[in-house]
Amino acid sequence: MLIDKKHIGMKVPQHSVHLTAWQLKWFAKATGEKNPIYFDEEAAKKAGLPGVLAPPTFFFCMDMDKEHPFDYLETMGCDLGKMLHGEQSFVYHKPVYSGDTLTFDGEITDIYDKKNGALQFVVKDVKVRRMGELVCDVHSVMVIRG
Amino acid sequence: MTTANFDALKVGDEIPSLITEPVSRLTLALYATGSGDHHPLHLDQDYVRSKGIPDVFAHGMLGMAYLGRMLTQWVPQEAIRSFGVRFTAITQVGERLVCTGKVVEKLEQGGEKCVRLELTCANEQGEAKHKADAVVALA
Numbered sequence: 594m595l596i597d598k599k600h601i602g603m604k605v606p607q608h609s610v611h612l613t614a615w616q617l618k619w620f621a622k623a624t625g626e627k628n629p630i631y632f633d634e635e636a637a638k639k640a641g642l643p644g645v646l647a648p649p650t651f652f653f654c655m656d657m658d659k660e661h662p663f664d665y666l667e668t669m670g671c672d673l674g675k676m677l678h679g680e681q682s683f684v685y686h687k688p689v690y691s692g693d694t695l696t697f698d699g700e701i702t703d704i705y706d707k708k709n710g711a712l713q714f715v716v717k718d719v720k721v722r723r724m725g726e727l728v729c730d731v732h733s734v735m736v737i738r739g
Numbered sequence: 740m741t742t743a744n745f746d747a748l749k750v751g752d753e754i755p756s757l758i759t760e761p762v763s764r765l766t767l768a769l770y771a772t773g774s775g776d777h778h779p780l781h782l783d784q785d786y787v788r789s790k791g792i793p794d795v796f797a798h799g800m801l802g803m804a805y806l807g808r809m810l811t812q813w814v815p816q817e818a819i820r821s822f823g824v825r826f827t828a829i830t831q832v833g834e835r836l837v838c839t840g841k842v843v844e845k846l847e848q849g850g851e852k853c854v855r856l857e858l859t860c861a862n863e864q865g866e867a868k869h870k871a872d873a874v875v876a877l878a
Contacts, residue, residue, distance in 0.1 A: 620773035623766065624804040625759060628811070649807040649822050653800055654774040662776075674780070674790040678799040682823025688816060732823070 596669045596713050596737070598704050605665050605699030605717065610655040614645045614691035620654065634691065644690030652683055652729045656697050656719050663735075665701060666715060671737045679714060680734035687728040696722050697731075711739040743814045745852040745877040748842050754856065757809040757838040762797050762830055770801050797830035802860040802869045809838040809858070814875050820853060824871040834862045840873075851876040 614634050621632035629636030630646050637645045647655075656662075663673055689695060703716035719731040742748075760766070771777045779786035781798050803824045810819055830836065837860070844855040858871035 616773070616775075619769070620804075623769035623773035624801070624808060626808060646816060648804065649810065649816060649819055650800055650804045653803075654776065658775050673778070674786070676780075677829075678826050680823065680825050681800065681803060682821065684821045685819055 594670065595706060595710050596671065596704050596715065600665075600669050600701050600715075601704050603665065603668070603701040605697075605701070605719070607696055607698050608659045609694055609696045610658045611694045612644075612647060612655065612689060612691050616654075617645045617647060617651070617691055620648065620651060624648070637690070642690060644692040647689045647691075649683065649685070650681075652689075652721055652731050653681060653733070655695060656699070656721070656731055656733075665699070665717065666735060666737070669704075669715070671713075671715070675738045677736040677738065678733075679736040680732070682732045684730040684732075685728075686730075687723070687726065689723060689728055693723050695728065698722070713737040713739070743818070743875070743877055745845070745854070748845065748854055748877070750842050750845065752842045754809070754813045754840040754842075756840070757805060757812065759805055759836045759838075761833050761835045762801070764795070764832055766801070767795060767797060767832070770798055770804075774798065774800060776800065794832060796832070797834075799824075799826040799830075799869070802826075802830055802836060803871070805836055806838050806840075806858050806860050806869065806871050809840060810856075810873055810875070813840075814877070818876050820848065820851075820874040820876055822871070822873040824858075824869045826869055828866055828868045830862070830868050836868065837861050837863060843872075846874075848874060848876075853877065 699719040721729040840858040860869040
């Protein structure tokens with residue numbers, strides 16, 4: 594079943610995330626990060642940073658940091674067991690740190706298929722802001738296998 | 740070895756690579772904790788078999804995080820203007836990932852001197868898992 598293109602333009606309900614050093618510490622451990630500005634508050638402050646630095650891909654994690662991160666796909670009737678991550682990109686405007694509170698405003702910007710519908714693609718673009726200031730653009734393409 | 744200096748860099752220059760430990764089930768559990776992505780495709784053998792998939796596999800974003808680490812080992816993170824990945828193959832448990840990158844373009848963007856890098860995350864046999872690019876501002 595093809596996803597209805599009427600969902601293009603659908604807004605994803607806004608959510609906000611308070612970024613903690615605890616979460617970043619686990620991310621650093623999981624990814625083998627050795628530079629302490631990514632997991633140690635003291636080291637980050639010594640380096641002149643206001644908090645632990647969120648690494649480049651962490652915006653995706655924060656975008657997913659809600660009870661049903663793929664609710665937009667479920668709304669479209671997709672089986673999340675057939676989902677693959679197709680593409681992911683970021684445009685960076687400002688670094689973010691532990692202690693920051695960020696808001697995420699997403700929109701479905703495209704839906705298309707390839708191979709006669711065997712692969713369907715759902716594109717989501719998210720604006721991440723801190724106190725109203727744009728800090729990152731997050732672009733995701735999820736693939737649903739038929 | 741390439742220093743991150745605009746004038747010194749040439750198209751074709753490689754940046755320092757990064758080779759990971761083999762991705763284990765523990766890696767995936769830790770990544771689920773660190774990233775908040777607890778999708779059962781990466782954690783639950785019973786679930787994936789019920790979907791006709793033989794085994795759990797790595798989060799695509801784990802490989803992108805490794806590519807990000809390669810970048811931030813080379814330049815301060817504030818220098819990264821954009822970073823994008825296409826996930827071209829699934830990373831299986833047990834695979835060691837090799838991240839490499841090279842300069843493909845020198846450009847001016849938003850009044851800054853930048854280089855565009857082509858990045859690859861592959862297994863040890865050379866099968867590309869992720870093809871990526873990044874634009875980095877350099878002094």
